[in-house]
Amino acid sequence: xxxxxxxxxxxxxxxxxxxxxxxxxxxxxxxxxxxxxxxxxxxxxxxxxxxxxxxxxxxxxxxxxxxxxxxxxxxxxxxxxxxxxxxxxxxxxxxxxxxxxxxxxxxxxxxxxxxxxxxxxxxxxxxxxxxxxxxxxxxxxxxxxxxxxxxxxxxxxxxxxxxxxxxxxxxxxxxxxxxxxxxxxxxxxxxxxxxxxxxxxxxxxxxxxxxxxxxxxxxxxxxxxxxxxxxxxxxxxxxxxxxxxxxxxxxxxxxxxxxxxxxxxxxxxxxxxxxxxxxxxxxxxxxxxxxxxxxxxxxxxxxxxxxxxxxxxxxxxxxxxxxxxxxxxxxxxxxxxxxxxxxxxxxxxxxxxxxxxxxxxxxxxxxxxxxxxxxxxxxxxxxxxxxxxxxxxxxxxxxxxxxxxxxxxxxxxxxxxxxxxxxxxxxxxxxxxxxxxxxxxxxxxxxxxxxxxxxxxxxxxxxxxxxxxxxxxxxxxxxxxxxxxxxxxxxxxxxxxxxxxx
Amino acid sequence: xxxxxxxxxxxxxxxxxxxxxxxxxxxxxxxxxxxxxxxxxxxxxxxxxxxxxxxxxxxxxxxxxxxxxxxxxxxxxxxxxxxxxxxxxxxxxxxxxxxxxxxxxxxxxxxxxxxxxxxxxxxxxxxxxxxxxxxxxxxxxxxxxxxxxxxxxxxxxxxxxxxxxxxxxxxxxxxxxxxxxxxxxxxxxxxxxxxxxxxxxxxxxxxxxxxxxxxxxxxxxxxxxxxxxxxxxxxxxxxxxxxxxxxxxxxxxxxxxxxxxxxxxxxxxxxxxxxxxxxxxxxxxxxxxxxxxxxxxxxxxxxxxxxxxxxxxxxxxxxxxxxxxxxxxxxxxxxxxxxxxxxxxxxxxxxxxxxxxxxxxx
Ligand SMILES: Nc1ncnc2c1ncn2[C@@H]1O[C@H](COP(=O)(O)OP(=O)(O)O)[C@@H](O)[C@H]1O
Ligand SMILES: [Mg+2]
Numbered sequence: 001x002x003x004x005x006x007x008x009x010x011x012x013x014x015x016x017x018x019x020x021x022x023x024x025x026x027x028x029x030x031x032x033x034x035x036x037x038x039x040x041x042x043x044x045x046x047x048x049x050x051x052x053x054x055x056x057x058x059x060x061x062x063x064x065x066x067x068x069x070x071x072x073x074x075x076x077x078x079x080x081x082x083x084x085x086x087x088x089x090x091x092x093x094x095x096x097x098x099x100x101x102x103x104x105x106x107x108x109x110x111x112x113x114x115x116x117x118x119x120x121x122x123x124x125x126x127x128x129x130x131x132x133x134x135x136x137x138x139x140x141x142x143x144x145x146x147x148x149x150x151x152x153x154x155x156x157x158x159x160x161x162x163x164x165x166x167x168x169x170x171x172x173x174x175x176x177x178x179x180x181x182x183x184x185x186x187x188x189x190x191x192x193x194x195x196x197x198x199x200x201x202x203x204x205x206x207x208x209x210x211x212x213x214x215x216x217x218x219x220x221x222x223x224x225x226x227x228x229x230x231x232x233x234x235x236x237x238x239x240x241x242x243x244x245x246x247x248x249x250x251x252x253x254x255x256x257x258x259x260x261x262x263x264x265x266x267x268x269x270x271x272x273x274x275x276x277x278x279x280x281x282x283x284x285x286x287x288x289x290x291x292x293x294x295x296x297x298x299x300x301x302x303x304x305x306x307x308x309x310x311x312x313x314x315x316x317x318x319x320x321x322x323x324x325x326x327x328x329x330x331x332x333x334x335x336x337x338x339x340x341x342x343x344x345x346x347x348x349x350x351x352x353x354x355x356x357x358x359x360x361x362x363x364x365x366x367x368x369x370x371x372x373x374x375x376x377x378x379x380x381x382x383x384x385x386x387x388x389x390x391x392x393x394x395x396x397x398x399x400x401x402x403x404x405x406x407x408x409x410x411x412x413x414x415x416x417x418x419x420x421x422x423x424x425x426x427x428x429x430x431x432x433x434x435x436x437x438x439x440x441x442x443x444x445x446x447x448x449x450x451x452x453x454x455x456x457x458x459x460x461x462x463x464x465x466x467x468x469x470x471x472x473x474x475x476x477x478x479x480x481x482x483x484x485x486x487x488x489x490x491x492x493x494x495x496x497x498x499x500x501x502x
Numbered sequence: 503x504x505x506x507x508x509x510x511x512x513x514x515x516x517x518x519x520x521x522x523x524x525x526x527x528x529x530x531x532x533x534x535x536x537x538x539x540x541x542x543x544x545x546x547x548x549x550x551x552x553x554x555x556x557x558x559x560x561x562x563x564x565x566x567x568x569x570x571x572x573x574x575x576x577x578x579x580x581x582x583x584x585x586x587x588x589x590x591x592x593x594x595x596x597x598x599x600x601x602x603x604x605x606x607x608x609x610x611x612x613x614x615x616x617x618x619x620x621x622x623x624x625x626x627x628x629x630x631x632x633x634x635x636x637x638x639x640x641x642x643x644x645x646x647x648x649x650x651x652x653x654x655x656x657x658x659x660x661x662x663x664x665x666x667x668x669x670x671x672x673x674x675x676x677x678x679x680x681x682x683x684x685x686x687x688x689x690x691x692x693x694x695x696x697x698x699x700x701x702x703x704x705x706x707x708x709x710x711x712x713x714x715x716x717x718x719x720x721x722x723x724x725x726x727x728x729x730x731x732x733x734x735x736x737x738x739x740x741x742x743x744x745x746x747x748x749x750x751x752x753x754x755x756x757x758x759x760x761x762x763x764x765x766x767x768x769x770x771x772x773x774x775x776x777x778x779x780x781x782x783x784x785x786x787x788x789x790x791x792x793x794x795x796x797x798x799x800x801x802x803x804x805x806x807x808x809x810x811x812x813x814x815x816x817x818x819x820x821x822x823x824x825x826x827x828x829x830x831x832x833x834x835x836x837x838x839x840x841x842x843x844x845x846x847x848x849x850x851x852x853x854x855x856x857x858x859x860x861x862x863x864x
Contacts, residue, residue, distance in 0.1 A: 306741075307743065308740055308741060308743075327743050328740075328741070328742070328743030329742070329743030329744070330743070331743075332743060338741070340741055344735070344737070345735075345737045345738060345741050346738065346741060347738065348731055348734045348735045348738050349734075349735075350734050351730075351731075351734065355727075358727070359731065359738070359742045360742055362724060362727070362742070366724055369723075370723045370724050370725065371722050371723055372722055372723060372724060372727055374722075
């Protein structure tokens with residue numbers, strides 16, 4: 001039954017409007033009836049490739065064949081008509097509608113004349129065939145994530161999807177739910193469906209897929225038969241690279257522990273445990289790197305340390321003093337700085353450089369009667385601009401008119417000028433050009449040499465390998481290992497990031 | 503900064519910082535001001551043109567109507583100023599919360615509440631200042647109710663405000679008829695005695711004082727700064743260690759309070775009493791939305807916008823008088839002009855608000 005190539009993507013290139021090159025000539029082939037894994041680090045281009053197949057975005061160049069026919073989709077509806085379905089990382093259900101209504105709605109999008117009875121009949125058939133249990137009368141928002149995902153899958157099946165794309169479906173699931181999903185996928189396979197399964201988790205790829213295509217930086221590293229490779233091979237394929245440029249740095253002169261976390265447990269926005277018992281000690285004069293694929297609890301860890309997110313259990317100490325109960329503002333005042341991963345969180349784009357600088361320097365510019373001393377804020381802002389070499393027309397330019405690199409410099413610089421001892425820095429060079437990247441990295445090393453303690457959270461392997469004095473790998477809310485960067489081979493890193501302990 | 507500095511020195515320091523900051527901010531926003539001015543002129547011309555066409559179609563001479571509108575609307579500065587007071591305050595009641603990301607269309611009933619508490623307290627204590635303070639408190643309480651429901655129960659403020667507007671409307675009619683009847687004039691509530699009333703000019707300047715204080719709070723204190731951050735980007739506020747909920751509560755406290763203060767000013771400075779059909783206060787809060795938008799949600803802009811708007815209202819009454827046209831006519835004309843003037847800004851603001859609603863919940 002297998003063998004026939006149902007999806008053939010040839011030489012796909014994608015350059016996003018903002019100039020990001022996401023895909024550089026990808027060839028991708030899926031055979032009928034297989035579960036095909038699409039494996040790669042963050043930013044490898046997995047989602048981009050699948051959004052192209054699903055018709056949501058257009059490739060800059062390249063050719064696509066579905067069931068042997070050359071296609072050029074104008075939108076997902078074209079793809080749906082050809083039997084392609086996609087379940088996104090973030091679901092697209094209407095939370096305040098019932099499951100039944102959501103399913104009916106999705107059927108209407110392909111068949112505007114369909115009746116509710118027809119939809120229910122289709123759902124009944126699918127449920128019978130697949131054994132997927134879904135509560136029809138419940139509001140979607142009342143359902144656990146795992147069940148919502150099932151609804152999302154059924155939604156595609158009633159539209160008669162023959163090729164089902166799942167984008168990191170297990171990242172939102174508990175282990176039990178994951179196991180259920182895998183059972184369902186195997187069942188779908190028996191029914192003759194073709195499945196494309198995106199993941200960065202090696203064990204899952206190994207467990208469920210028939211073939212795997214590995215992407216790295218917008219290129220295909222290779223396509224392999226799953227039973228012919230082991231997770232080590234996959235890890236190597238996923239992360240192999242040459243380090244582009246090496247930063248020279250002096251050996252670290254480590255001092256006393258400044259920040260300490262003891263057995264931290266933290267929930268994510270949905271209330272699911274995202275940090276599952278992390279302990280760490282951060283010393284003066286070192287850069288402690290945390291590597292890992294995004295979404296493994298890094299954000300929750302950083303926010304808990306910064307005081308933005310509640311800690312369920314565990315303790316945080318700064319200078320040996322328990323700060324677990326302190327607010328973010330208080331922690332900042334006691335010598336902690338946090339540079340978030342997203343500039344959309346760290347900066348207010350409509351406000352100017354002075355107002356954005358005041359954000360974490362507020363306690364320094366406040367006079368009596370809670371009046372803000374804007375002239376003092378201006379002088380702090382000009383210090384930021386001078387020390388970080390920010391290129392901007394004036395201090396009063398709204399931050400949105402600055403380039404990404406210069407925005408990042410403001411975000412880092414306004415912390416530096418307050419002279420904190422401890423920096424928590426998250427994805428500091430994401431989306432920056434080479435010059436800005438190097439500037440930021442050198443700045444971090446300088447701070448370390450000045451005796452600051454730096455916790456560097458980054459999914460960029462080059463970055464953590466170059467900068468860290470000690471390096472931990474985080475996976476599903478736990479440290480897989482902690483060691484010196486030299487102790488890691490790329491293969492080992494790849495395995496750890498993919499959740500395989502070594 | 504040391505703690506041993508003397509109080510006068512601290513105050514002096516604050517004032518110096520304030521003046522410096524103000525000069526800086528004017529320098530900064532020069533271009534914004536210019537763009538706003540051009541936009542306003544173009545929008546104004548369009549508004550008058552469209553309204554003129556409407557008048558023509560309805561068989562009126564637009565030139566004549568406009569000349570009545572502007573001749574009489576702005577002919578008596580004292581009265582004009584006093585009539586702007588309530589509008590200025592309800593304008594702020596709309597604009598201050600919007601800066602914190604809250605859509606307050608409850609200025610109407612916050613004004614009612616303030617007018618009521620102001621009237622009662624001023625009447626029974628014989629002290630108008632207490633009345634004004636009571637007005638602020640009444641409006642603030644009514645505004646806080648909306649904010650609390652949004653913050654603690656996640657209820658959309660627009661829905662709450664619409665319902666509370668009507669609740670207050672009928673509640674107050676009931677209270678006036680039942681508990682505060684006027685012994686001599688049956689269509690009125692109890693009345694502030696003539697000799698206690700504020701002069702027109704004090705009424706106006708007391709309103710301006712409110713606007714200036716709001717301006718300082720918003721742009722020169724950490725309270726206002728945190729509020730504006732929370733309004734533009736709640737996630738950034740959380741990152742900086744500010745509490746967006748507090749910002750919402752504070753903005754509604756201040757906005758509602760000012761609307762209530764405006765209601766009290768209107769009673770103590772202009773109307774002296776409620777009438778049993780509420781026509782003395784009806785619409786002042788809704789008009790505040792227009793005033794706030796005309797003033798670009800900026801307290802100083804709102805001072806001018808309220809005077810302009812009050813003039814249109816007064817002029818509109820003269821148009822009715824001279825042409826015998828129904829009140830809808832002048833309302834329509836005012837509506838068109840105000841909408842035209844507000845649209846470019848309102849459009850940008852709504853986009854901002856909607857993106858906030860979408861992303862803000864996270
Ligand atoms: N809408 C977008 N606009 C600009 N760049 C994007 C967009 N979506 C993704 N990218 C960039 O394209 C690259 C590939 O992203 P993506 O396909 O999401 O990778 P993956 O799913 O493998 O993590 C990344 O560098 C990412 O930052
Ligand atoms: Mg992805």
